[in-house]
Amino acid sequence: MTDQPVITVDGNAIPLLGFGTWNLTPEDARRMVAEALRIGYRHIDTAWIYHNEAAVGDGIRDAVEAGHVARDDVWLTTxxxxxHFDRDGLLKQARESAASLGFTPDLLLLHWPKTDPSFEETLGALNEAKDQGLTRTIGLSNFPSAEFRKAQxxxxxxxxxxxxxxxxxLKLSKLIETAKELGSSITAWSPLAQxxxxxxxxxxxxxxxxxxxxxxxTLRWLIQQNVIAIPRTSxxxxxxxxxDIFDFELSAEEMDRVHALARPDGRLGDWIDPAFQWDREW
Ligand SMILES: NC(=O)c1ccc[n+]([C@@H]2O[C@H](COP(=O)([O-])OP(=O)(O)OC[C@H]3O[C@@H](n4cnc5c(N)ncnc54)[C@H](OP(=O)(O)O)[C@@H]3O)[C@@H](O)[C@H]2O)c1
Known part of the structure; x- marks a missing residue:
């Protein structure tokens, strides 16, 4: 890995600044991933549902072939x-994602929590995917504290x-605390509030x-909290x-001023299953 700031979780150094690819067409995803790696990003985020995993893999290969980066220096999440939360479906998609990317991902996440199939089945299958070498590490996305604890x-x-x-x-103090207690980390999606x-x-x-x-x-405010940020741009x-956020620092007072911008209706993408509830922050 490079000398940019990382958070180390379970022995894995994850770059605090990554590059998001939601809503990027395959053409833009390939171009922007290659460009991000040329600039110096060492962390790329995609998902099966973004329909651009193959293009993301191509963008990484373009940057490797151009000599801008080595594959092993890139943290790749899908x-x-x-x-695909049932056992067979999950393993099938894990194989499909790795084949589309052309690389074993470093991190494979469950995209949103669900009640059915059971957490036991889905997390069992996610662990199997790791044991089969279909990903190096595993994690979650969009899990409130109660479900985060249960899953771990x-x-x-x-x-x-x-x-x-x-x-x-948005306020996130409770979930950040839960991640700390569990020895895990938080990755911020929509870090620029779109x-x-x-x-x-x-x-x-x-x-x-x-x-x-x-x-x-905004990105500096996130990484100074030891939160991973994955901004996207075309x-x-x-x-x-x-x-270009590694050459300045926000004071404690400036950090507080940004925290004070949070508001109860600040959430942009509330697609959580109604069986679950976000941590109550207000
Ligand atoms: N796990 C999940 O459920 C989930 C959900 C949503 C997103 N994500 C991940 O998180 C990533 C980031 O979230 P996001 O794409 O929703 O939103 P975002 O990164 O907060 O914002 C992206 C938007 O901001 C603009 N932008 C980029 N840099 C900017 C800057 N410096 N100043 C002003 N505007 C700027 C971009 O426009 P231009 O393209 O015109 O620059 C784009 O419209 C996604 O791409 C995806 O990888 C995950």
């Missing part, structure tokens, strides 16, 4: 879609991250002090902007 109690292997929505307009941060007066003002943009302030210039 996810099991909810329709069932799983033989460490669940190295829980990837959830997190940005300045672009909403760009016009925020507080983030603009803090940025002016440091000569940085609202996006850079533009080369923004990929470079979002990577």
């Amino acid at each position: 996810k099991i879609w909810v329709q 109690a069932i799983s033989k292997a460490a669940l190295v991250t829980n990837q959830v929505e997190y940005h300045p307009y 672009g909403q941060i760009a016009d925020d007066a507080t983030l603009i003002e803090i940025g002016q002090v440091h000569g940085k943009t609202p996006g850079q302030v 533009k080369e210039s923004r990929a470079a902007e979002n990577f």
Whole structure:
């Protein structure tokens, strides 16, 4: 791995800044993944349901062939879609994802929690996928604290991250605490609130002090909490902007000012099964 900041979970060094690929067409995903790796990103996030795993794999191969990076220096995450949570379906998709990517992923996540099949069946199958060498590590996405704890109690292997929505307009203190207690990590999806941060007066003002943009302030605020952030962009210039966050630091007061932007209705993507409830933060 490189010398950029990482969080070490169960012996795995995961770069705190990654590159997201949701909503990128295969063409854009290949171009932007190769460009992100050229810029210096060492962590790429995709999912079966994004329909771009093959393009993401091609983008990584393009960067490797151009001499910008070695495969082993890239942390690559993909996810099991909810329709594949039964044992056979999960193992079939794990094989399919690895084949599409052309690489064994470093991390395979359960995309959203479900009541049926049981956690025992799905986590058993996820562990089997790891034991069969279809992924190096396993984890979760969109699991509230209660389900995060239950899943880790069932799983033989460490669940190295829980990837959830997190940005300045959401509070996440309870889930961050749960991840710490479990020796796991949090990965922030929609870390830029899908672009909403760009016009925020507080983030603009803090940025002016440091000569940085609202996006850079936001990503810095996340990694200073030891939270992994995976911003997405279809533009080369923004990929470079979002990577340029390692030469400044937010003060404790600035961190608090960003935390104060959180609001009860700040959630952008609430697709959780109604059987589960997000941690109560308000
Ligand atoms: N596990 C899950 O359930 C889940 C759910 C959602 C997302 N994710 C993952 O998280 C990644 C990131 O989340 P996201 O894609 O929803 O949103 P995001 O990264 O918060 O925001 C992306 C949007 O912000 C714009 N943008 C990028 N950099 C910017 C900057 N510096 N200033 C202003 N605007 C900027 C992009 O537009 P341009 O393209 O025009 O630059 C794009 O429209 C996804 O790509 C995916 O990998 C996971």
